[in-house]
Amino acid sequence: MKTSAPVLSVRALNRATLARQMLLRREKMTPLAAIERLVAMQAQVPKPPFIGLWTRLAKFERDDLLELLNSKKAVRATAIRATIHLMTAKDFIELRGAMQPGLDRGTSVLGGRDKGLDKGSLEKIARDFFGKGRATFDDLRKHLEQKSPKGDIRAMAYSIRLFVPLVQVPTDATWGFPGSAEFALADEWLGKKISTKHAPPDELIRRYLAAFGPATPGDFQVWCYTKTMREEFERMRPELVTFQDERKRELFDLPDAPRPDEDTPAPIRFLPDYDNLVLSHDDRTRILADEHRSRILTPNLQVRGSFLVDGFVAGSWSTKRQKKTATLVLEPFGKLAKKVVTELEEEGEALLRFAEADAEIHHIQLPR
Numbered sequence: 001m002k003t004s005a006p007v008l009s010v011r012a013l014n015r016a017t018l019a020r021q022m023l024l025r026r027e028k029m030t031p032l033a034a035i036e037r038l039v040a041m042q043a044q045v046p047k048p049p050f051i052g053l054w055t056r057l058a059k060f061e062r063d064d065l066l067e068l069l070n071s072k073k074a075v076r077a078t079a080i081r082a083t084i085h086l087m088t089a090k091d092f093i094e095l096r097g098a099m100q101p102g103l104d105r106g107t108s109v110l111g112g113r114d115k116g117l118d119k120g121s122l123e124k125i126a127r128d129f130f131g132k133g134r135a136t137f138d139d140l141r142k143h144l145e146q147k148s149p150k151g152d153i154r155a156m157a158y159s160i161r162l163f164v165p166l167v168q169v170p171t172d173a174t175w176g177f178p179g180s181a182e183f184a185l186a187d188e189w190l191g192k193k194i195s196t197k198h199a200p201p202d203e204l205i206r207r208y209l210a211a212f213g214p215a216t217p218g219d220f221q222v223w224c225y226t227k228t229m230r231e232e233f234e235r236m237r238p239e240l241v242t243f244q245d246e247r248k249r250e251l252f253d254l255p256d257a258p259r260p261d262e263d264t265p266a267p268i269r270f271l272p273d274y275d276n277l278v279l280s281h282d283d284r285t286r287i288l289a290d291e292h293r294s295r296i297l298t299p300n301l302q303v304r305g306s307f308l309v310d311g312f313v314a315g316s317w318s319t320k321r322q323k324k325t326a327t328l329v330l331e332p333f334g335k336l337a338k339k340v341v342t343e344l345e346e347e348g349e350a351l352l353r354f355a356e357a358d359a360e361i362h363h364i365q366l367p368r
Contacts, residue, residue, distance in 0.1 A: 005242045005250065008214060011262035013245065013286040014311045019258040020211050021277055022056035023269050023308065031057060031064045032073055032088060039095075039207045040085035041276065042303075043076050046175040047355070048272035049086045051305075054354050055269050062175075062354075069170040072190060076168040076177065078161050081225045081279075082106025084168070089190050095207075096165055097199030102225035103162045113155040119163060126160045127185065134169045134182040137161070165194040201232055206254065212280045214243050214251035214259070223280040245283075266311035268343045270351050274303040278313065288313040292333050307347075309340055317348070319356060326356035330366040341366065 008016070018024050022034065031053050035041060041049040054060045068074035075092050079085040082103050087095075107114045129135065129143050137157055144153045160166075165186035170176045186194050208220050217229040233240075233252055243251040253259075271277055278288050278296060288296060289312065296304050296316060304316040307330070315332035328348045336344070345364050352362040 005244045007244045007246065008251065008259075009246060009262055010286055011311075012259065013214065013251075015260045015262055015264045015266065016214060016258065017212060017277070017286055018266055018308075018311055019260050019264075020213070023277070023311075024260070024264060024266055026058040027056060028058045031060060032068055035068075035074055035086060036088045036091060037211060038276070039091065039204075039211050040080045040087045042080075042083060042274040042279065043086040044084050044274055046076075046173070046177040046181075048274050048305075050175055051270070051272035051351070051355055052275055054351075055271065062357075066170070066176055069176050075186070075190070076170075076181075077166060077186065078103065080223065080276075082109075082162055091207075092165075092167075092186070093190060093192055093194055095204055097195050097197050098201050098204040099224065100163075100196050100198050101201075101227065105225055105227070106162050107159060110155050110158060113152050114159050117152075117156060117159055119159070122156055122160055123164055126164045130164075130166065130183060130185045131188070134184045136180050136182050138180065140183075163196055165196065201226070201229065202236060205229070205232065205236060208280075209240075209252065209254050210257060212276075213257055214253035215281060216249055216251055216283075218282040219280070222282045223276075247283075249283075266308065268340070268347045269308045270317060270347060271306045271308065271313075273305045275306070278306065279303065287311075295331075295333065307344065309336070309344075314340075319352070321356065321359065324358075324360040325363060326352050326359035326361070327363045327365050328352050330364065332367065 027034065034053060034057055041052050043049045050062055050065055053065060073089055074086060075089050076084060076086050077092060079087055079092065079099055080102065125147055129140060141153050141157050144151065144156050166183040167186045167189050168177055168181040169184050171178055204224065205220060208223055209215060212223065217233045220229050240252045241255050243253065245251055278284060284293065292313060296306050296313060298304065305318060306313045306316050308314065315330060318329050320327050320329060328351065330344065330348065348364050349362055
């Protein structure tokens with residue numbers, strides 16, 4: 001490591017990341033451009049990406065994203081970390097090969113239950129099945145039971161999800177997709193052959209740094225669930241710049257990426273459940289203090305919605321409905337200044353009007 005590299009404080013890393021994540025101000029850009037800038041938005045649940053775009057963009061409307069999904073300019077599919085993400089169709093096509101190593105590693109959750117599975121045979125079964133029309137994974141599992149009644153059906157279906165490119169089919173549901181969405185072959189949905197052959201990670205690394213940098217190779221590994229990436233970062237060193245954090249770890253970045261002054265004001269912002277801002281670094285203290293981590297990242301693998309105060313996660317939020325009344329429940333980590341409470345209530349009211357648009361009464365619940 002070059003010890004002469006400039007040192008970036010935690011606050012400097014915070015502001016750099018917020019700038020790239022469009023959280024220092026609401027940006028005037030199209031939703032498609034915003035999704036591309038973020039590379040991929042976690043979408044295990046249909047609603048969070050809509051809130052994620054609302055909190056980042058000026059004048060974003062729910063129909064803006066629905067139009068992108070229905071026109072096939074954006075897709076909801078298995079991608080980064082072997083989980084469901086929202087991506088531009090262009091990025092899904094071009095980056096699928098670079099994401100495949102992480103998808104391959106996703107089978108580790110099966111605990112070896114995938115051993116002995118014939119990948120070629122499973123792919124043929126899946127392509128034949130989905131080639132006949134869109135279907136849910138419950139439908140696929142029933143089909144697999146008929147084909148292989150003694151097989152580990154869930155392991156087979158999960159493996160198919162990782163190595164056969166599939167996209168979820170949008171409907172007229174409020175947030176684009178029902179609870180159990182139908183899938184279609186990505187090749188047919190997008191009208192282009194999508195390769196799953198392992199591709200060099202260079203462009204994926206550049207895109208990650210543009211959205212989440214400065215960062216270590218270990219941070220990148222956490223984001224996309226790949227093996228050790230030190231050699232790849234070393235190979236790309238001539239085109240990158242380097243810094244150190246306060247722990248003396250080497251950070252890589254793109255030369256022209258924004259790195260605002262650490263005293264740059266950061267407004268109150270609400271992040272949806274599963275937002276990648278809190279999931280995309282090995283060291284997450286640039287956004288979320290270690291002592292609060294378990295209050296956002298729960299043991300049952302849920303990632304709670306959170307709110308930022310001065311750029312850092314300061315509490316969680318959720319909504320509850322009772323007939324026509326929508327309540328935003330705020331759970332701060334500690335006592336908040338009166339000015340912060342006022343700003344939270346103003347931003348929270350706007351969030352409720354977006355997320356619970358059919359409610360007639362909007363209420364903020366905040367401990368005093």
